[in-house]
C-alpha cells in the first residue's frame with residue numbers, strides 16, 4: 001500500500017521536538033515502530049507514555065563522543081533491526097560571523113556534520129548486510145540558497161548535502177537509498193535562535209512552514225517503491241525573499 005510503513009523499524013535523531021517529532025509521528029501513523037533519539041529525557045518520557053509500544057525512547061547526547069559511538073549498537077539492541085535512519089538533530093547559529101562564539105561553531109559543526117557522518121557510517125554495515133535500508137537527512141534551504149545572514153549554519157548544511165549526494169552513489173548498489181529534505185523556516189524551537197529581524201520578515205511574509213509539512217515530504221520519499229531512488233526535496237516558502 002502506498003504511504004504505508006507497516007512493519008518497518010525507524011530511528012530518528014532529534015525527535016523529541018520540531019521536525020524530528022513530526023517525522024516520528026508521521027512514521028508511527030504510517031505503521032512504523034520508531035526509536036526516538038534525543039537528549040531531552042523529559043520530552044522522550046512524555047512521548048513514550050503517549051505512544052506506547054510504537055516508540056522506543058533513547059536518551060542520547062549526540063555531542064558526547066562515547067554516547068554517539070554507541071548509538072547504533074544500542075538501537076539495534078533495542079529493536080533488532082533498522083529499515084530507516086533519519087539523521088535530523090541539528091543546531092543553528094545565525095547572524096554575523098564576527099559575533100559567533102567559536103565553541104558554539106564547534107558544537108554546531110559537530111552535530112550538523114560530524115555526528116551525521118558518524119551515525120550513517122555506523123548504520124551502513126547493518127543495512128549493507130540486509131541489502132536494504134533508507135537514510136534520510138534533514139538539511140536546509142540555507143544550503144541551496146546560501147544565506148549571508150547565517151554563514152556557519154549554511155556551510156554545515158552545504159557540507160551535509162555533499163555527503164548525502166556522494167554516499168548515495170556509494171551505497172545504491174547495496175539497495176540503500178539516501179535522501180534529504182531541505183526546508184525553509186519551519187515553526188520550531190530552532191527559530192528562537194534566528195536573527196529577530198529575519199524572523200519578523202518571514203512571519204510578515206507568511207512564510208513559516210509547519211513541521212508536519214516537512215514530515216509529509218519525508219514520508220513521501222520513504223514510501224516510494226524501492227526501485228524509485230529517493231533524492232532531495234527542497235521546501236521553499238512562497239513569499240520569503242532569501
Ligand code: NAD
Nearest residue numbers: 014017018019039061062063089090140185186188189190
Ligand atoms: P528543534 O530544536 O525543535 O529540534 C532539535 C532536536 O534535537 C531537539 O529535540 C533537541 O533536544 C535535539 N538535540 C539537540 N542537540 C542534541 C544532541 N546533542 N543530542 C541529541 N539530541 C539533540 O529544531 P528543528 O527545527 O526541529 O530542527 C531539526 C533539524 O531541522 C535540524 O537539523 C535543523 O538544522 C533542521 N532545519 C530546521 C529548520 C527550521 O527553520 N526550524 C529549517 C531547515 C532545517
